[in-house]
Amino acid sequence: MTAGVGSSSLDLGVVGNAAAAALVDRNANIVWMCAPRMDGDPVFCSLLRGEQTGEGAWSVALEDAVSSQQTYLRNTAIIETILTDSDGNRLRITDFAPRFKSAGRIFRPQMIVRLVEPVEGSPRMRMGLQPLYDYGASIPQTTRGSSHIRYLLGEQVLRLTTNAPVEFIERGRPFLVDRAYAFILGPDERLAQGPVSLARDFLEQTRDYWSEWVRYLSVPIDYQEVVIRSAITLKLCSHEETGGIVAALTTSIPEYGSSGRTWDYRFCWLRDSYFTVKALNLLGATKTMEDYLSYVSNIAASSQDGYLQPLFGLGLERRVDEVIVGSLAGYRGFGPVRRGNAAYTQVQNDGYGSVILAITQCFFDERLPTMGGPALYERLELLGRQAVERWDQPDAGIWEFRTRGAIHTHSALMCWAACDRLAKIGARLGLPERAAFWRTHADHIHAGIVSSAWNEELKSFVSAFGGSDLDASLLMIAELGFLPADDKRFLSTLSACENHLRFGNHLYRYRTADDFGEPETAFTACTFWLIDALSRAGRYDDARVVFEDVLAHRNHLGLLSEGLHVESGELWGNFPQTYSMVGLIYAAMHLSRRWEDVL
Structure with missing residues (x-):
């Protein structure tokens, strides 16, 4: 049996609806959920409570449990977990966030639905719903009704409505599951129908929605399950109301152990969002690009000279001040836990290219109901002027160095891409x-x-103008179209990056010491850049070997975090990382056979 609520692991799944999102562990415990937005207060935060147990989770415990089986329902964002006890009694927990078309719009409430049903025998379950607020520092007051519990979480109120005995839920007492029980956590509103009836209705419509959404994806003939799961996960990291896209759903999962590299990734980075939009566009899911266009248009409209900071809150907030949270011990006790990200104050000159590249397709794609025109182009030209002024100026770069600046090659490449x-x-x-x-x-x-x-001695492009260090972003030279993939300079740079940054089948972003010393984990996005570069160079067999290795390191539900400890093979870093899920899509599309070669 896998570890309980108090033992942190990235063997997690995501349920969500592009408004709410929650992380569910192998045993059907919800260990992370922020409200009222993905970058809000983590009302379920046991993932970051170290070895502390109980509070901060929405737990499900089958008495004398011995095994757990967990999967996503095919082509959906719905997780099904089956728990079995020592006597063979079995319990099914179905978790999802409602999402479907209703009254001419997408219904996506701030709601998590859990449907618990007996599968075999007479299982006995204990459910504990113990949210916290103020980043784990405060216990909510509660009030009870005949079929609900209200949780007063600071300025917000969540209501759990259920047909299970409220007494048992409030006090965490075990009870026999001899029928279906529904647990609906959401706004402080009465339900229009009984909990089980509503849960089943929402489940059916949500399943139909995702099945239909997947049906229209342009997937390759190989690796289809990989691509579909990645696409759905990327969709769950978008905040559809504003169009923003989080880099990951968590904060402060360390890059590795006690490294101190614990960052809050629950914000919209212009760089990361470009990769997400590009991946979904590749599959034909262009609605995320349209939503993101609205998001960045609002950002650009509030910047008279076109200057862009690297990241924003999901509600377009410009200030996301970084604070150490003392009330949470951290993932496996490895702190510090951070709220906010000081990188918003940095100069990162690649953002201009990131925004323009993310939006370029809307000027060319005739499928879109509203294509880009002269007015949008004029707004983008403001960003282009900044790129012209900044391409050869020092910045913090793609890796967001906190104590030093340089004229970073990747930032210059993105400024070139903006103008191109x-x-x-x-x-x-x-x-x-x-x-x-x-x-x-x-x-x-x-x-x-x-x-x-270009460094003639190394026969390679280098990380910073006039420098001698390498970093993995150089592998994007061909992808961006700066040089053709058969150019000797690109091929030589690829070879140099493999020699300096590759460890087995995984790639470090760089190997020189930074503000926190030398990196201890491979950065999974960089490994995918390696796969892309190898493919473009015609080294398809090598690329497939690397790709298969990455696939083998996904968790049991097919998801990836930010990085991988290459010696232990363990996932580390914030989760799920959009960079990494994007890489799965790119690699699958590059390495799959063509439909016409098979059918």
Whole structure:
């Protein structure tokens, strides 16, 4: 049997609906959920309570349990867990967040539904619902009704409605599960129908929604399950109301052990969001791009000169001040736990290219109900002007160094990409003068990067102008279109990165010491950049070997965190990491056979 609520692990699944999201462990305990948004107060926070047990989780305990089987229902965001006790009694817990079309819109309430049913014999269950607030520091007051419990969590109220005995839930007493019980946690509102009837109705409609959504994805013939699970997970990391996309659903899962690298990833990074939008566009799920366009349009509209900070809150908040949270011990006791991220104050010059690249498709994709036009192009040109001014200026770079700056090659590449795409969009819109203007700037930046970022001694591009260190972002040179994949300089850079950064089939983002010393884990997104580079270089067999190794390190539900400890093979870092899930999609699309070659 897997460990209980008090023992942290990234063997977790995600249930959500692009408004609410929760992490469920192997034993059907909800160990993480923030409210009222994904970047809000973690009302279930046992994932970060170290060895403390009980409070901060929504636990399900089958008496004398000996095994757990857990899976997603096919092509959905619905998790089914079957627990078995020592006498063979079995219990099924179905967890989901309602999402379906209703009255001409998507119904996606701040709600988690749990349907508990006996499968075999006479299972006895103990359910403990013990939310906290103020980042684990405070216990809520409760009030009871005949079929509900209200939890007063600071300024917000959650209501649990159930057909189970409220007394047993409130006091955590075991009871016989001889019928279906529904547990609906959401807004402080009365339900329109009985809990079990409503749960089953929502379950059926939610299952139908996801099955229909998946049906229209453009998946490859190979690795379909990998791609589908990744696409659904990326969708669950989007905040559909505003269009923002979190980098991960958690904060402060350390990159490894006591490294001190514990960051809050529950915000919208312009860089990460570009990769997410691109991956979903690749599959034909363009609605996330349309929502994100609205999000970044609001950001751009509030910046008169086009300056962009690296990240924002899901509600477009510009200040997300970083604070150490003393009330939570941290994942496995490894702190500190952080709320907010000081990286928002940094200068990171790759953001201009990230936004423009994320939106470029809307100028070319005829499927979209509203395509990009001159007004949007004019707003993007403001960002392009910043790229022209900043491509050769120091910044914190893609790795967000906190105590030093440099003219980072990746930031310059993204500034080049901003100008390159603006030139292409200008030509698409029939604006030859603007296209020529941006092509001139792109060519100038291109020449400057080749001159300043190439190290003749190493026969490789390097991380910073005039430097000698390497980092994995250099592998994106071909993907961005800066050089063709058969260019000798790209191939030589690929070889140098393998020699310096590759450990077995996994890639470190860099190996030189930073503010916290040398990195101790491979960065999974970088491993996917390696797969991409190998594929573009025609080394498909090598790429498949690396990909299969990564697939073998996903958790039992097919999800990945930020990084991997290459010696132990254990997942570390915030979870689920959109960068990593994006990489699964890119790699599968690159390495799959074509449909016409098989059918």
